[in-house]
Amino acid sequence: MHISEGVLSPPVLITGAAITLVGTWIGLKNTKAQQVPLMAVLTSTFFVASLIHVPLGPSSVHLVLNGLVGILLGFGAFPSILIALLLQALFFQFGGIIVLGANTANMALPAVIVYLLFKKLCISEKRRNRIIGGFLSGSISIILSGTMVALCLFFTGSNFNHAAKTVLIAHVPIMIIEGIITALVVDFIFRVKPEMLLGTEH
Amino acid sequence: MLEESFSSGKSIFHKADARVKIIVACLYILTLVLSxxxxxVLILFIFSCFLIPIARISFLKVLKRLIVVNSFVLFLWFFLPFSTPGTPVFHIYKFVATLQGIEQAFLITLKANGAILIIVSFINTTSIPLLGYALDKLKFPPKFVLLFLLTYRYIGVIFEEFNRLMNAAKIRNFILKTNFHTYKTISYMFAMILIRSYERGKRVYNAMLLRGFNGRFYSLQHTRLSKYDVYISFITFFIIAISMFNQYILFFVMKLIQ
Known part of the structure; x- marks a missing residue:
């Protein structure tokens, strides 16, 4: 969920911007020049994912897939998500410019966390492990994102606590769908194009 | 699929340099958000409404853009008035709305909408490629600028690719429903797009190398600052100054009337 401009308090905005700045710096430093076009196509895929609506009961949710971005790009998730969100702010007016740091941190930090935790599991030789790794990456990154959005609201003011709780609850059904989809995508990529996950150039 | 309907025009916003626009727009939004x-906030918001006619953008199109942000704002309206302690105004069932809560929700509404109006009039009046070059001139890391420009370039390609696969599936009677089959189909479609994108990314890089690519895109537009940059900077600082010293100005006007 994108937080709009004018909601968060200055300390929250500054913390978010600081996390994003450091993350993006590390991400760009780890990226070789030849990886940039590759990263760009993955970033645009991530952007397009947010336009795809998947049915869920009577309603539908759009894909987030920040866990998948984390598994594929590692720390590169920071610049990637930052740019996807910047373009969303410019094209659809989701989020905003000053709040961009906080919004990016909310999605990219969980992406990097699941990368550090579950990358090994996602590239396991056993299919069962890959499915579990993918599911955990997808679902945990979403629930962490939801928690971070809730925390952003909560630290802005204690009168935001009900809104924050609702945001968190709304992330639970999305968490399951994202888990299933990330697991299937990771498994598919491993079987068809393993070097994308293993990062071996040839 | 991506509309840049505001980026062509002949207003002073369209003629001004993108670097100047980025900087003054950020200053303006920062002032608005931190007030x-x-x-x-009211003064800053009202002036931001005047930016739209100055940029000669149709209000109707902007209103469409505002719907998105106001759905989030509406969500906050359901909670904030009732969860903020203060003087009670009215109550629905057992939930009491307070003056302080309503004021905070109102402030957020003004800020969120004002920020959008500023972005639309300052930033969306520049095309994305020009914006990328402006970021380059503002000393953003070259890799970041390159990522920004290439991502913009590939969004259309990948969206089309997804639609193509989706149409092929629809012809085979694929219907989106809440079941595992739907999720599986969408996942595999998506994975296929990722793999194709990966291969495309490699091809693109090799093609770029052949043409002497050295990690940077160059802009052939050598922009110099013009009078239009002075105009929009002046407008912005004028608005910020008025909002800062509104009490003194009001006091002064009162004195003059007397």
């Missing part, structure tokens, strides 16, 4: 005084 907590109702008068000041």
């Amino acid at each position: 907590y005084d109702l008068d000041r």
Whole structure:
């Protein structure tokens, strides 16, 4: 969920911007020049994912897939998500410019966390492990994102606590769908194009 | 699929340099976001509404853009008035709305909408490629600028690719439903797009190398600052100054009338 401009308090905005700045710096430093076009196509895929609506009961949710971005790009998730969100702010007016740091941190930090935790599991030789790794990456990154959005609201003011709780609850059904989809995508990529996950150039 | 309907035009916003626009727009939004005084926020918001006709953008198109942000704002309206302690105004069932809560929700509404109007009039009046070059000139890391430009370039390609696969599936009677089959189909479609994108990314890089690519895109437009940059900077600083000193100005006007 994108937080709009004018909601968060200055300390929250500054913390978010600081996390994003450091993350993006590390991400760009780890990226070789030849990886940039590759990263760009993955970033645009991530952007397009947010336009795809998947049915869920009577309603539908759009894909987030920040866990998948984390598994594929590692720390590169920071610049990637930052740019996807910047373009969303410019094209659809989701989020905003000053709040961009906080919004990016909310999605990219969980992406990097699941990368550090579950990358090994996602590239396991056993299919069962890959499915579990993918599911955990997808679902945990979403629930962490939801928690971070809730925390952003909560630290802005204690009168935001009900809104924050609702945001968190709304992330639970999305968490399951994202888990299933990330697991299937990771498994598919491993079987068809393993070097994308293993990062071996040839 | 991506509309840049505001980026062509002949207003002073369209003629001004993108670097100047980025900087002054950020200053303006920052002032708006960090103001907590109702008068000041109101002044900043009202002036941001005037930017749209100055940029010669149709209000109707902007209103469409505002719907998205206001769905989030509406969500906050359901909670904030009732969860903020203060003087009660009215109550629905057992939930009491307070003056302080309503004021905070109102402030957020003004800020969120004002920020969008500023972005639309300052930033969306520049095309994305020009914006990328402006970021380059503002000393953003070259890799970041390159990522920004290439991502913009590939969004259309990948969206089309997804639609193509989706149409092929629809012809085979694929219907989106809440079941595992739907999720599986969408996942595999998506994975296929990722793999194709990966291969495309490699091809693109090799093609770029052949043409002497050295990690940077160059802009052939050598922009120099013009009078239009002075105009929009002046407008912005004028608005910020008025909002900062609104009480003194009001006091002064009162004195003059007397």
